[in-house]
Amino acid sequence: MADDSDILVKVRDLHFERGDRMIFDGVDLDIPRGKITAIMGPSGTGKTTMLRLIGGQLRPSSGTVHVEGQHIAGLGHGALYQIRKRMGMLFQNGALLTDMNVFENVAFPLREHTELSNDMIRDLVLMKLHAVGLRGARELMPSELSGGMARRVALARAIALDPMIMMYDEPFTGQDPISMGVLVKLIRELNDALGLTSIIVSHDIAETCSIADYIYLLSNGKVVGHGTAEELGNSSSEWAQQFLNGYSDGPVPFHYQAKDYLADLMDGADQRAQSNGSSGVAS
Amino acid sequence: MMTSRTVEIWVGLFVVAGMAALFMLAMQVSNLGTYSNSEGYEIQANFEDASGLKVRSPVTMAGVTLGRVTNISFDGKSFQAVVTMRIEEQYNQLPAGTSANIYTAGLLGEKYVGLLPGSAADPCEDEKLQAELEGREPDLKGLDCKPQHLAQGSKIELTQGSLVLEKLIAQFVSSFMDSKDKEQAEKE
C-alpha cells in the first residue's frame, strides 16, 4: 500500500440499495490524486448516486467510502461539512439558487465561507464567470438562462472556493460544440493548474475519453471495466466495446429491468380480452 | 426585483406598526395606562361577605377609581374576609373614618369596593377642639391618638359586605310574608 497517499477517494465493497432495488453490489473504485477520472455507464446505473455517496449525502448500506483517508459515513456533522468545503460538485441540472441572480449565485459560497471584501468577491466572481464565458450574463436571473448556460454558471459556482476535488455530473450535455470544447479545455486546465482531482460522470464518450486519465465503466451495480481510454478501447471486454461504440445489442441492457417484451404485450392483450369478456357477459 | 433598501424600509415600517399596535393595546385598550402597580399604599378592611369580589377589582370613591383590590384572604378568628386594597399615592388624604362597602356595578355587573368618607371618633380631635374653645394648650397625654388619614397598613372599621341576590330575595319574601300575616291578623 505504498501508493495509498496518492489515492484521494477510495471506495471499497460498496453496497447501496433504494427500496428493494440494488443500485451498487460490491463496487471498488480508486480515484487518484491530481488526475481526471471518468465514471461512465448506462443511464440509471447510479453514477449520480455514486457522487452523492462520495459527498456524504447518502450512506452506503455496507462498504466504505474514504476521502483523504477519512471515513465519510462515520464523520459527524461538523467534520463532514469541513471536508465538503473542499469538494465542488456540479449538479446534473445546475441547481442554481433561484432567488438570486447569476453573480450572487457564484458569490454565494464565497460570502458564506470567507470574510473577503466586496471588491475581492467581485473580482473573484468575474474571473470565474469569465472562465465559463458568462461574464456578460451576471445580471440575469436563473430563470432567464438556458439549460446549458445554467450548467456553466453552476460550474463557476462549484469552482468558486477552489476545491481540492471536483465532481462533474454530466458537464457536457446541452452544450454546443464551441462551449463543449471550452469546457473540456477548462476542466483539463483547472485540474492541471490548480492541482485538482476531478471526477467526471458523462455519456459523451469522445470528449470524456479525450481528457480522462482513467475510466471506470459501471453497469448493473458492478464495475464492468476500467483502464485508460486506450486500454478500454483495445480491450476485448464486450461491455467496454458495446458501451464505447454505442451498439444497441450486447451485455449492457438498454431497458430498465423489465419482464420479457413479448410477454408484457401479451399480458396486456390477455387483460383486455378478460375485461371485454366480463363486460360482455354483464351486458 | 425589490432593492434591499425598499425591503429594509418596509420591514422597519412593519415592526414600528406592530409595536405601535402593541403599545396602543397596552395603554389605550387596557388598564395599564390607568394604574401603576408598585406605587401607593395598602389598606385593609374586614367584610362579612366578599363574594363576587376579585383581585384587581376597582376601589372607588364618588365613582372615581382610586385603586385596586390586591388580595383577598380569610380570617380564621373572626370568620370574615380580609380584603387588602392598594390606593394610589395621590389620594393620601382619605379621612380615617372612611367606610367601605361592596357594591355591584349595574344589576348583574362586576363587584367593586366603594369608599364613603366619614369621621371617626377620635379623643385627640375632641381634646383639640375643646382646648381651642377653652383657649388652652391641648393636653394629648394619656390619650389614644390615631392618625387622621388612611395610610399604609390602616384598617377600615366600618364595612358592609356584598349583597347576595338570594339573600335579598329571601329577606324580601320573608318580610312580604310577615306583612301578609299581619294583614290577615288585622282582618280577623
Added chain:
Amino acid sequence: MSLNSIRTLGHKGLSFFQRLGRGSILLVNIVLGIPALLPRVRLLIQQTYSVGVLSLLIIFVSGLFVGMVLGLQGYNTLVKFGAEESLGVVVALSLVRELGPVVSGLLFAGRAGSALTAEIGLMKATEQLSAMEMMAIDPVRRVLAPRFLAGLISMPLLAAIFSAVGVLGGYFVGVGLLGVDEGAYWSQIQANVDYHDDILNGVIKSIVFGTVITWIAVFEGYDAIPTSEGVSRATTRTVVHSSLAVLGLDFILTALMFGES
C-alpha cells in the same frame, strides 16, 4: 379485511410518530442555528419581509372588517338591554383574547405558511438544498432558521395589528355610525380589559401560534417529496395541520389562561 384496516391504522400511527420525531429533531437543529443568525440581520430582514410584510394587507383588512362586524352585531345585541355603552368591552375583549390571535393565526397559516412550504419544497425538488449541502452550507441554518425566526417575530406583531385595527373598526361603527358615546367606548374598555390577564395572554397565544405554524410550514417543506405533486400535497398539509393546531391549541391555552378565575 378488518385485520388489514387495523394494520393500516398501525402504519398510520407509526408514520405519524416518525414524522413527529423528525419534526422535533429539525426544530432542535433550527433553534441551535438561531444564534449564528444574529450577526446576519440581512437574512432575517429579507425573510421578515416575505413572511410578515406581505401578510400585512390581508391582516389589516380582515382586522378592520372583523372589528366592524363585531361593533355592528354587538350593538344590536347590547342595545336590547340598554347596555350599548359596553360595546367597547365586547369588541376589545373578543379581539384581544380570541379573534386577534386565532384569526390572524389562520390567515398567517394560509398566507405565509403555505408560501414557506412551497418555497422550501421547490428548493428541495430543484436540488438547491442538496447543492447547498455540497457547498458545505447547512440548509437548516441558512434557509430554515431565518424563516422560522421571521415567522416567530412576525406573528405577534400581526396579531397585535389585527386586534388594534379591529378595536378601531368597532369604534368607527359603534361611535361613528351608531352613536355610542365616545368616552364610554374607551373608558369601558379601559375599566374592563386587564393588561395582564387579557393583553399579555393574547400576545402569548400569538407567539405560540406563530411558533407552531412556522414550524409546521418549514418542516413540511423540508420533508416534502421532491416532486410537483409532493410539494403541492405538503402545502395543503401545512394549511390544514397548522389551522387545526391553532384551533386546538387555542382551546388548551384558553382553558389554562382563563379557566380558573
